[in-house]
Each structure stands twice: as structure tokens, then as C-alpha cells.
Amino acid sequence: MSEETQKQAVQTTGHAWDGDLQEFNNPLPRWWLWGFYATVVFAVIYWVLYPAWPVGKGYTTGAFNDIEFTTADGREVVSHWNTRALFYKEMEEARTLQKPYLDQLKAASYREIAVDRDKSAFAYSMAKVLFADNCAACHQAGGAGIIGQYPNLADDSWLWGGTYARIEETIRKGRHGFMPDFADSLTPQQIDDVATYVLSLSGIEVDAEQAARGKAIFTGPEGGCFACHTREGTGMAALGSANLTDSIWTIADVNGAEDLAGKKAAVRAVIANGVKREMPAWENRLNDTEIRILTFYVHQLGGGQ
Amino acid sequence: MSNPAYQERIPIYPRSVRGRFRTLKYAILALAYGVYFLLPWLPWERSDSPPQAVLFDIVGRHFYIFDLVVYAQDIFWLAGILVIAAILLFFVTGIAGRVFCGYFCFQTLWTDVFLLIERLVQGDRNARIKLAAAPWTAGKLTRIALTHLLWLSVALATGLTFTLYWGYAPELVRSMLHGTAPFPAYATTLFLTLTTYVMAGLAREQVCTYMCPYARFQGVMFDEDTLVVAYDEQRGEGGKGRHKPAKGLMSREERHVAGYGDCIDCGFCVQVCPMGIDIRNGLQYQCISCALCIDACDTVMDAIKYPRGLVRYTSQHALEGRKTRFFKPRNIGYGLVLILSIATLSWSIATRTTVELVVRQIRQPISVTLSDGSQQNSYEIKITNKTEEAADYRLLVAGLPGAALDVGGENRFHLRPESSVRFLARLRLPPAQLRAERMPFKFVLVRDDNPSVRLLEWEAFFIVPRQRVK
Numbered sequence: 001m002s003e004e005t006q007k008q009a010v011q012t013t014g015h016a017w018d019g020d021l022q023e024f025n026n027p028l029p030r031w032w033l034w035g036f037y038a039t040v041v042f043a044v045i046y047w048v049l050y051p052a053w054p055v056g057k058g059y060t061t062g063a064f065n066d067i068e069f070t071t072a073d074g075r076e077v078v079s080h081w082n083t084r085a086l087f088y089k090e091m092e093e094a095r096t097l098q099k100p101y102l103d104q105l106k107a108a109s110y111r112e113i114a115v116d117r118d119k120s121a122f123a124y125s126m127a128k129v130l131f132a133d134n135c136a137a138c139h140q141a142g143g144a145g146i147i148g149q150y151p152n153l154a155d156d157s158w159l160w161g162g163t164y165a166r167i168e169e170t171i172r173k174g175r176h177g178f179m180p181d182f183a184d185s186l187t188p189q190q191i192d193d194v195a196t197y198v199l200s201l202s203g204i205e206v207d208a209e210q211a212a213r214g215k216a217i218f219t220g221p222e223g224g225c226f227a228c229h230t231r232e233g234t235g236m237a238a239l240g241s242a243n244l245t246d247s248i249w250t251i252a253d254v255n256g257a258e259d260l261a262g263k264k265a266a267v268r269a270v271i272a273n274g275v276k277r278e279m280p281a282w283e284n285r286l287n288d289t290e291i292r293i294l295t296f297y298v299h300q301l302g303g304g305q
Numbered sequence: 306m307s308n309p310a311y312q313e314r315i316p317i318y319p320r321s322v323r324g325r326f327r328t329l330k331y332a333i334l335a336l337a338y339g340v341y342f343l344l345p346w347l348p349w350e351r352s353d354s355p356p357q358a359v360l361f362d363i364v365g366r367h368f369y370i371f372d373l374v375v376y377a378q379d380i381f382w383l384a385g386i387l388v389i390a391a392i393l394l395f396f397v398t399g400i401a402g403r404v405f406c407g408y409f410c411f412q413t414l415w416t417d418v419f420l421l422i423e424r425l426v427q428g429d430r431n432a433r434i435k436l437a438a439a440p441w442t443a444g445k446l447t448r449i450a451l452t453h454l455l456w457l458s459v460a461l462a463t464g465l466t467f468t469l470y471w472g473y474a475p476e477l478v479r480s481m482l483h484g485t486a487p488f489p490a491y492a493t494t495l496f497l498t499l500t501t502y503v504m505a506g507l508a509r510e511q512v513c514t515y516m517c518p519y520a521r522f523q524g525v526m527f528d529e530d531t532l533v534v535a536y537d538e539q540r541g542e543g544g545k546g547r548h549k550p551a552k553g554l555m556s557r558e559e560r561h562v563a564g565y566g567d568c569i570d571c572g573f574c575v576q577v578c579p580m581g582i583d584i585r586n587g588l589q590y591q592c593i594s595c596a597l598c599i600d601a602c603d604t605v606m607d608a609i610k611y612p613r614g615l616v617r618y619t620s621q622h623a624l625e626g627r628k629t630r631f632f633k634p635r636n637i638g639y640g641l642v643l644i645l646s647i648a649t650l651s652w653s654i655a656t657r658t659t660v661e662l663v664v665r666q667i668r669q670p671i672s673v674t675l676s677d678g679s680q681q682n683s684y685e686i687k688i689t690n691k692t693e694e695a696a697d698y699r700l701l702v703a704g705l706p707g708a709a710l711d712v713g714g715e716n717r718f719h720l721r722p723e724s725s726v727r728f729l730a731r732l733r734l735p736p737a738q739l740r741a742e743r744m745p746f747k748f749v750l751v752r753d754d755n756p757s758v759r760l761l762e763w764e765a766f767f768i769v770p771r772q773r774v775k
Binding site: 114121145246248257 | 667668669670673674675676677678681683711713714715718719726727728729731770772773
């Protein structure tokens with residue numbers, strides 16, 4: 001075909017400028033032209049059906065494109081086509097899909113959720129998102145916490161109790177953790193003695209004589225530590241006072257210290273400065289089912305009590 | 306006005322022909338149509354899923370192929386099948402040319418059927434040419450309309466059948482008739498109906514010459530030893546060229562004496578060609594190696610009692626009087642790779658597990674100190690039962706003395722057929738056992754009723770903070 005084309009005279013538009021200046025006439029392929037016309041038709045149909053043209057401060061909303069959806073708080077909305085409405089519509093569909101599972105969780109006891117693998121798997125997946133949205137800002141992903149600031153939820157120590165009921169109460173009502181500072185009431189030497197005694201409670205080898213002095217302050221009126229931490233140092237869930245006899249240290253970073261001096265310094269700082277921590281209440285920010293799911297999840301993280 | 310930017314399509318009216326290759330092609334066509342149209346209706350006994358032998362369940366993420374259940378995570382088998390298909394194409398094309406195009410390509414198969422319909426309604430080549438040139442009368446309109454209607458019916462059947470592979474056929478058909486089927490079912494059916502109609506009815510050979518990439522790249526796999534449908538120019542043209550049978554040029558001897566070749570220029574080979582080319586011009590990119598011109602020429606040669614094979618399957622080397630070599634490094638290489646990839650895929654499918662275990666270590670927190678000084682690592686675990694029967698599994702820990710596993714409940718996982726469970730497992734190691742920062746061990750999955758047989762193992766690590774290592 002190409003040979004034939006070359007043999008024929010070249011087509012021009014027929015005009016001649018400056019005597020001999022001519023223009024080739026190479027028309028667009030027909031299929032291309034029709035394709036172009038088709039896009040024009042498509043555009044006109046699109047203008048009619050979808051939001052397209054700005055008019056004053058508004059815009060044309062298009063015809064025959066209503067989207068009906070119900071918002072999370074039960075409002076029924078009819079809107080012209082737009083991506084936000086599509087999003088709400090999809091969220092509504094997702095809520096419909098989740099509803100039977102959520103209803104099951106609402107009706108089931110914690111024990112029933114734990115025993116039923118389907119229920120617990122759903123609660124676990126849902127809680128991961130809820131936890132990341134609401135809790136992880138302080139307690140960190142996976143409930144790792146930050147030593148000195150926010151408790152670790154993945155260990156088996158429960159400051160405020162680790163039963164389902166206590167965890168739910170903690171989430172609902174929030175908690176205030178408080179320990180007074182002893183920088184003014186005890187001398188630095190006394191504080192060092194108490195710190196030594198506290199370390200000995202967890203089985204760390206210390207100077208026995210110094211620990212005995214510390215014990216006297218701990219259990220005596222001078223320090224009065226036993227009032228919250230009990231005489232044995234095991235703490236009380238009702239007050240949120242820490243168990244000092246276990247290996248878990250939520251405020252003083254004893255486990256992270258290299259030597260005894262470092263461990264002592266960490267405990268001394270807590271005794272001298274006291275502790276003031278607060279967890280806000282969530283009963284007005286999360287609904288009952290969400291609190292149930294989070295309770296189950298937090299209980300599972302550390303194994304609960 | 307001016308010369309067109311692209312060539313108008315010259316309509317092709319292939320003439321019908323009988324012969325060895327035509328018979329073979331009809332046999333392949335019957336087989337292909339039989340398999341394609343009947344397969345979705347083949348029942349297959351299954352315990353918990355639709356009783357359909359071949360079903361691609363996108364929603365449930367299972368592909369059922371007879372007794373093989375393919376899960377989403379097995380989708381790399383598809384890559385294996387594609388690799389095998391590609392190498393098979395290279396291998397066959399290197400040896401025998403465009404066999405796929407001529408015999409197996411759905412464009413060829415469907416065009417064949419559409420041509421059959423066309424011939425059934427409008428008659429053979431001459432009648433069709435005459436009808437096309439005739440003025441529009443009621444009779445012509447009826448014939449043309451009937452042709453297109455039948456084409457559309459075949460196209461619809463094709464589109465619908467394709468859709469049936471993706472759902473339980475009887476239910477899907479019923480719901481489509483009631484208008485309650487999901488939108489993709491209608492869209493797929495409509496799309497394939499239209500493409501079938503356009504490609505096999507209207508576009509035809511243009512698909513091969515303008516659209517198809519395989520048609521073009523198969524050409525570069527040819528060499529002088531590749532079998533092609535070729536016209537024996539030496540024999541056909543003789544010294545002076547081809548000549549119609551005429552007085553004194555009837556028998557081969559007379560023609561040879563006069564210097565003419567065996568080709569009597571009857572044009573039958575051109576008339577039967579669905580691509581509208583003349584094979585006597587040599588190998589052309591349009592040729593799909595359908596071999597119908599061989600049947601045509603053989604028919605004529607038989608009729609005038611000349612030996613067959615003026616147009617035949619042969620190679621460039623053979624035409625030049627040399628030997629055709631099939632055993633050459635390239636072909637052997639393709640063959641070996643082909644066998645290797647088929648073996649690999651078969652091995653992978655044959656040794657597939659009936660259960661799947663996935664363990665992901667929770668990395669935040671990676672290790673937690675517990676009140677008694679022991680360390681805890683957590684793992685997110687997923688167990689999938691890939692069998693057709695419910696089963697009970699148990700998870701064990703091996704290679705980590707003293708470790709206590711807590712799976713958040715009873716360590717017995719009852720899994721329905723084709724279902725999975727996901728849970729958080731906590732592993733605790735007492736202080737005396739904390740020997741290294743990174744302790745390798747294995748999760749072992751066993752059947753609850755037979756704990757001694759290890760179904761699956763997963764290598765994991767127990768992480769201990771440096772300060773706590775004993």
C-alpha cells in the first residue's frame with residue numbers, strides 16, 4: 001500500500017502563499033475523528049448526570065443521581081452524587097455487615113466471647129482499630145506503654161485490677177493515680193534507704209543493713225508507705241498502688257538500669273517526686289459495645305486476672 | 306478528496322473447503338466448544354460449597370477446579386500456568402509456526418463458527434458476494450438480519466457461559482432471569498456478548514493483523530527450520546511461471562516440457578483464505594497457519610491427478626532442498642524449561658498442604674516483663690483449614706524448654722471446612738530459661754486427635770531484652 005501512496009500526487013489544501021508555499025492536507029483518521037466526537041457526546045451526557053459546572057457560589061448538581069444513606073447517628077440523608085455521600089453510603093453498608101456480629105458481642109458475656117473463637121476473632125480485629133484510634137496515643141500500639149508515664153497493658157500486673165469488671169470500670173470512669181512526693185518529708189539518706197528496701201522486695205541483692213533501715217521507714221510512721229502499698233509491699237488494686245514485690249516497674253525504670261546505682265537512682269526519683277497520673281473517662285466517648293470490645297482486648301493483651 | 310489515512314477494509318468471503326486440516330480444525334472446534342459451554346454445568350460432589358466442577362468464587366476467595374481448591378494465597382499457581390503457557394507458545398511456534406493462531410485461538414474458533422452461520426444463511430462465497438452487491442430488498446434484509454441475529458445469539462451464549470464460571474450456574478442463570486443477579490454478572494455478559502459479536506462477526510481478520518500482539522511477536526520466533534504453510538514455488542512456477550490449464554498444457558509432462566509449473570492458477574487457495582491473502586506470495590505476517598489453503602490445493606491436485614503438496618507444511622530449509630532440523634539448542638532449551646516449569650507447578654500442587662499456619666510476631670511490645678520476672682512474647686496466629694471436612698487442630702511449641710503457651714482459651718481449634726481462625730497467642734518463658742536475646746523455636750500445628758504427626762511448622766523467635774538475659 002505504501003508504494004501506491006507514494007506514486008500518487010501529494011494532496012494539498014489548495015492554497016498557495018507567496019507564490020509557491022503550500023500546505024499538505026493530512027486529514028485525521030476517521031476512527032480517530034469518530035472517537036473524538038464520541039468523547040464530546042460523553043462530556044455532554046456527563047454534564048447532565050453529574051456535578052459539573054460552577055454557577056455563582058454553587059454548582060450544577062446533576063440529574064437522576066440521588067444517593068440515599070443513613071448516617072451513624074441515624075439521620076436519613078438524600079444527596080446528589082458526590083464522593084463524600086458515596087463514602088457515607090459505603091460506611092452504612094459496612095455498618096450493616098458488622099451489625100450481626102456486634103449484636104452478638106453485645107449480648108454475650110465476656111466469658112462467652114473468650115470461648116467462642118469466631119466472636120473473639122471479630123472482637124480482636126475490631127478492638128485493634130478502636131485501640132489504635134483511642135488508646136494508643138498514650139498506651140502505645142499493642143499496649144506497650146511508656147515507663148514512667150503510661151502503664152504497660154500487655155503484662156500481668158494490673159494496677160487497678162485485671163478482671164473484666166475492673167478493666168471495664170477503668171475504661172468507663174477513668175482513673176487518678178497519685179503518690180505524694182517525699183522530697184520534703186524525708187532526708188535524701190532516708191529516701192535512699194527506702195529505695196534500697198523497695199529494690200530488695202523484688203529480690204534484688206542489696207546491702208541488708210540499709211534495707212532494714214529502709215523497711216523501718218516504709219512500715220513506720222516516718223514514711224507511711226505501707227498505708228497504700230501494704231505492709232508486704234504488694235499494693236492495692238482499689239487504690240491503684242503498685243505491687244513492689246514483683247519484677248514489673250511501671251514508673252521507675254529499674255529493669256532498664258545497668259547497675260544497682262542506676263536502679264536506686266530510678267526508685268529514689270519516684271519517692272522524691274511522687275506520682276500523678278490520670279486516665280480520662282471514656283463512657284461518654286465510646287458506646288457500650290465499643291467499651292466491651294476494648295475491655296476484652298485489653299484483658300487478652302496481658303492475660304487478665 | 307485526498308488519499309485516505311488508512312485503508313478501507315476489503316470484505317473477505319472465504320469459500321468453504323474440505324480436507325484433512327478442515328476436519329482436524331472442526332474436531333478441535335467441537336472439543337473447545339464442548340468443554341467451554343458444558344464445563345460450568347458439570348456437577349461435582351462437595352460437602353460445604355456449590356456442587357459445580359469448575360467454579361471461580363471471587364466473593365468466597367476460592368477457585369474450585371474439580372477436587373482442587375485454590376485459595377487466594379495459592380494464586381501464584383496462576384503465574385505458573387501463565388509461564389507454562391508462554392513457554393509452550395514459544396516452543397510450539399519455534400517448531401511448527403503459528404499453530405496456536407490457526408487451530409486454538411478463540412478468535413479463530415469463534416470466527417469459524419460465525420463464518421459457518423454466515424454460510425448457512427447466505428450461502429457459499431459466490432452467493433455472499435452477490436448478496437453483498439445486490440440492492441437492498443426485503444429478501445436481502447431478512448438474510449442479513451438473520452445472520453446478525455444468529456451471531457448475537459452465539460455471542461450471548463458465549464458471554465453468559467463465561468459469566469457462569471464465576472458463580473453457581475443454575476442459581477446464577479435463575480437470578481439473571483429474575484433480574485436479581487449482581488451487576489457484574491450482567492456487565493460481564495453484556496461486555497463479552499458485544500466483544501464476541503464485534504470481534505468474530507465484524508472485525509475478524511483485522512483483530513489478527515491490527516490488534517493482536519501475539520501474531521506479531523510469533524514472527525520473530527521463526528527460523529529457517531520452522532514449519533510454515535508454504536507454496537512450493539519451484540514446483541508451482543517452473544521456469545516460466547504458473548499457467549491456467551489450456552490446450553497442450555493439461556498433463557504435468559506437457560507443462561514441464563513447455564516450461565510451466567504445476568500451479569494451474571485456479572485461485573482456490575486464495576478464495577478459502579480467511580485472512581484474504583495469497584499464499585503464493587510467500588510467507589506473510591497475516592498468515593495464521595490455518596492450513597485451509599493446503600486442503601484447497603490438495604483438493605484441486607487430486608482432481609487433476611497431480612501429486613499433492615504444492616502448498617504444504619514445510620520449512621524454508623526444506624524448500625531450499627536442505628534438511629529441516631528440529632533438534633537445535635533453542636528448541637531443546639524451550640522443551641527443557643517447559644518440562645521443568647510443568648514439573649515445578651505439578652510438584653507445588655501435589656504437595657499443597659491441607660492446612661495453613663501463619664504466625665506474625667507482635668513487635669510492639671516485642672517482649673514484656675511479667676511480675677515473676679519471666680518474659681512474654683505475643684504472636685498473632687492464623688490457622689486455615691483448606692480441606693472439605695471440619696477438623697480440630699492443636700498448636701504446640703517445640704525447641705523452647707520451659708515455655709508456656711497461652712492461646713487465650715482452649716488449645717483446640719475446631720475449624721469448619723474452608724474456614725480460618727485468627728487469635729493472639731502469648732508465650733511465657735521463666736527467668737531461668739532466658740538464655741539469649743534471640744531464641745529460635747518452632748510453632749508446630751498438629752491434629753488434635755493425632756498430636757504426634759507434625760502437620761506444619763513455623764520458625765519463630767523468642768526475643769528477650771539484653772538486661773534480662775541470664
